[in-house]
Amino acid sequence: MSLAEEYTEASDDSRLERGLAYVQRNSRAYLLIAPAAVFLLAVVGYPIIETFRLSLYQSPADSNIETFVGLQHYVEIFNSDIFYRLLWQTGRWVAVGVAGKTLLGLLIAVHLKGDIRGRKFFRTAFLIPWGIPYAISAVVFRWIEHPQFGYLNAILLKLGIIEQGIGILGNPSIAWLGVVVADIWIGTPFMAIIFLAGLQSIPQELYEAAAIDGAEKWHQFRYITLPQLKSVVLIATLLSTIWTFVSFDVIWTMTGGGPISSTATLVIHIYQVGLQNGNLGRGAAYSVIGFLFLFVFAIIYLRIYTRGGDEL
Amino acid sequence: MTMAGHDRSNLRKVRLYGVLIGLLGLMMLPFYAMFSSTLKPESEIFAAPATLVPSDPSIQAYLQVWTQTDVLLWVGNSFIISVGTVVLTLLLAIPAAYSCARNDFVGKRTFLLSVLVVQMFAPVVLIVGLFDVITQMGLFNTYLAVIVPAAAFTLPFNVWMLYGYFKTIPVALEESARIDGASQLQILTKIVLPLTKPALVASVTYTFLYAWNRLLFVLTFLTDSAKYNIPRGVFSMVGALQTDWRMMLTVSVIGIIPLLILFAFLEEYIVAGMTAGAVKE
Numbered sequence: 249m250s251l252a253e254e255y256t257e258a259s260d261d262s263r264l265e266r267g268l269a270y271v272q273r274n275s276r277a278y279l280l281i282a283p284a285a286v287f288l289l290a291v292v293g294y295p296i297i298e299t300f301r302l303s304l305y306q307s308p309a310d311s312n313i314e315t316f317v318g319l320q321h322y323v324e325i326f327n328s329d330i331f332y333r334l335l336w337q338t339g340r341w342v343a344v345g346v347a348g349k350t351l352l353g354l355l356i357a358v359h360l361k362g363d364i365r366g367r368k369f370f371r372t373a374f375l376i377p378w379g380i381p382y383a384i385s386a387v388v389f390r391w392i393e394h395p396q397f398g399y400l401n402a403i404l405l406k407l408g409i410i411e412q413g414i415g416i417l418g419n420p421s422i423a424w425l426g427v428v429v430a431d432i433w434i435g436t437p438f439m440a441i442i443f444l445a446g447l448q449s450i451p452q453e454l455y456e457a458a459a460i461d462g463a464e465k466w467h468q469f470r471y472i473t474l475p476q477l478k479s480v481v482l483i484a485t486l487l488s489t490i491w492t493f494v495s496f497d498v499i500w501t502m503t504g505g506g507p508i509s510s511t512a513t514l515v516i517h518i519y520q521v522g523l524q525n526g527n528l529g530r531g532a533a534y535s536v537i538g539f540l541f542l543f544v545f546a547i548i549y550l551r552i553y554t555r556g557g558d559e560l
Numbered sequence: 561m562t563m564a565g566h567d568r569s570n571l572r573k574v575r576l577y578g579v580l581i582g583l584l585g586l587m588m589l590p591f592y593a594m595f596s597s598t599l600k601p602e603s604e605i606f607a608a609p610a611t612l613v614p615s616d617p618s619i620q621a622y623l624q625v626w627t628q629t630d631v632l633l634w635v636g637n638s639f640i641i642s643v644g645t646v647v648l649t650l651l652l653a654i655p656a657a658y659s660c661a662r663n664d665f666v667g668k669r670t671f672l673l674s675v676l677v678v679q680m681f682a683p684v685v686l687i688v689g690l691f692d693v694i695t696q697m698g699l700f701n702t703y704l705a706v707i708v709p710a711a712a713f714t715l716p717f718n719v720w721m722l723y724g725y726f727k728t729i730p731v732a733l734e735e736s737a738r739i740d741g742a743s744q745l746q747i748l749t750k751i752v753l754p755l756t757k758p759a760l761v762a763s764v765t766y767t768f769l770y771a772w773n774r775l776l777f778v779l780t781f782l783t784d785s786a787k788y789n790i791p792r793g794v795f796s797m798v799g800a801l802q803t804d805w806r807m808m809l810t811v812s813v814i815g816i817i818p819l820l821i822l823f824a825f826l827e828e829y830i831v832a833g834m835t836a837g838a839v840k841e
Contacts, residue, residue: 270666274663274665276659276663277659277662277663277665277668278659278665278667280655280656280658280659281655281656281659281660281668281671283651283652283655283656284652284653284655284656284675284715284719285656285671287652287711287712287715288674288675288678288712288715290693291690291693291708291709291711291712292678292681292686292712292713294689294693295686295689295690295692295693296681296686296689297689298689298692298693299686299688299689302688302689302692352583355579355583356580356583359576359579359580359583360580362576364576364577364580368827370580370584371827371831372823372824372827373584373587373588374583374584374587375823375827375830375831376591376819376820376823377587377590379769379773379819379822379823379830380773380815380816380819381772381773381774381775381790381791381794381815381816382773382774382775382791383775383791383792383794383795384790384791384794384812384815384816385590387794387795387797387798387808387809387812388590388591388593388594388809388812389590390798391593391594391597391805391809392589392590392593394610394805396606396608397605397606397607397608397609397610397805398610399589399593399610399612401609401610402609402610402611402612403612405609406609406612413608413609433587433590436587438834441831441834441835442834442835445831445835490680490682491682493682494682494684494685496684496775496776497774497775497776497791500775500779501775501795501798515682515684515685518684518685518687518688519684519687522687522688522691523687523688523691523780528688528691528692531688532688532689535685535686535687535688535689538685539685542680542681542682542685545680546677546680546681549676549680550673550676550677553676554673
């Protein structure tokens with residue numbers, strides 16, 4: 249970075265001149281990243297700014313008239329019951345979803361770790377739910393949970409657990425559980441694969457030493473596996489939290505946020521208000537609130553990712 | 561090893577495989593429900609309670625699906641969207657990643673970290689602003705309305721994947737080619753990219769799957785049903801009052817078959833891609 253230092257330490261007078269010379273010397277490097285940088289600025293950067301701007305306007309999607317309303321959207325959102333209900337529904341959706349994915353992923357990974365026959369087969373098979381269209385998984389779960397013709401009810405009836413078919417997705421108090429199950433099914437493979445890779449990077453000698461010392465399996469897991477896996481678990485649950493927070497396709501296909509908004513999360517509400525109802529301004533204000541959450545997640549992620557001043 | 565020890569390790573193996581097969585079975589249940597339902601005749605699929613095993617399995621649904629639904633069109637559109645996204649993403653990512661791997665310049669760190677943040681910026685939170693931009697660009701109802709945002713959100717993964725890999729290729733290799741009179745483009749296409757194959761395959765697979773699987777962009781930016789892809793097509797079959805479950809599940813099976821083939825051949829690359837960014841060596 250000697251050239252960079254030369255640039256930043258330049259005196260005020262010659263700064264522009266030196267800066268230009270610096271860019272010229274490195275013109276090829278800049279030219280090569282330019283298309284990607286410009287593209288991202290246009291397709292991601294600009295919409296971010298546009299979202300902030302729109303959130304200050306009353307802006308119906310079907311007309312070109314925009315009225316400046318300042319912070320009115322935010323004031324109304326924070327004063328509405330809907331907002332707090334959405335926070336609660338989003339919170340339970342993320343908490344249960346991430347917990348389920350993490351525990352199941354860990355369970356699968358621990359059992360795939362050893363020297364087992366057919367590991368490649370198992371790993372590929374466990375991967376499938378993650379890699380197929382969410383909308384397809386969603387309709388399949390919708391079918392399984394169908395009140396009359398669904399397999400779930402058929403199984404529960406056969407086992408004598410219930411006497412009458414239940415309609416999970418039509419019941420406002422349990423519908424979200426019917427959807428979260430599908431989301432866990434989709435999100436578990438990622439966790440399993442990450443944990444497996446993390447487990448395999450733990451030096452085998454640690455276990456051998458522990459075995460000589462006579463440590464039991466559970467103690468090995470508690471005192472070797474978990475501490476060694478800590479940073480992997482941290483990153484994986486953080487990524488999973490983000491993805492669960494913004495999960496759209498599954499909820500939208502299974503319930504569309506209903507019944508009576510009981511399965512709506514913040515992002516579902518953004519879509520309903522901003523695009524379905526065409527209230528771009530209000531939708532944008534909800535989006536900005538969503539940004540804040542993602543911003544916090546992103547900062548934590550970057551902290552972990554660049555911890556210890558690693559070279560990029 | 562003593563006999564007792566041998567028995568114990570055998571027991572452990574049985575338990576291990578037992579748990580694995582149990583978990584696998586649980587995970588496969590939705591696939592079973594999907595596939596077995598497509599083998600039932602119309603009268604049986606609407607039996608209450610459902611029959612867990614088709615009483616008279618037939619492949620009738622797979623013969624009817626081609627004429628009763630637009631599945632071929634949807635699969636075709638999925639390919640157009642996925643391939644388009646892959647091409648656009650690579651065209652942008654390769655030069656950027658290469659530049660960052662080979663040069664040190666002011667703004668590189670900022671660029672790479674901003675790209676990482678984009679990865680986190682889920683499109684759904686941006687959808688209102690994106691809607692505005694796509695409309696302003698005049699892309700609404702074109703394939704590009706889906707390809708452009710999909711490329712933007714797969715670009716981060718591609719840049720980082722390729723950047724990490726380019727760095728491992730010795731500069732000396734390129735310098736000797738340059739002495740032999742190769743142009744910069746030749747060096748990139750003839751020497752660097754072939755050596756980057758594992759990262760390229762991982763990037764292409766990730767991008768292809770991303771574009772194939774997502775509903776959001778198609779749902780929002782394509783209202784022309786002639787341009788629907790598989791997820792959108794399946795979604796359109798969910799009726800408010802009536803749903804043709806048999807046809808919808810058959811389309812679903814057809815929609816995931818290309819992916820199963822992809823997984824079988826490229827599993828290792830997919831796993832490598834998934835773990836990049838989460839597991840540091």
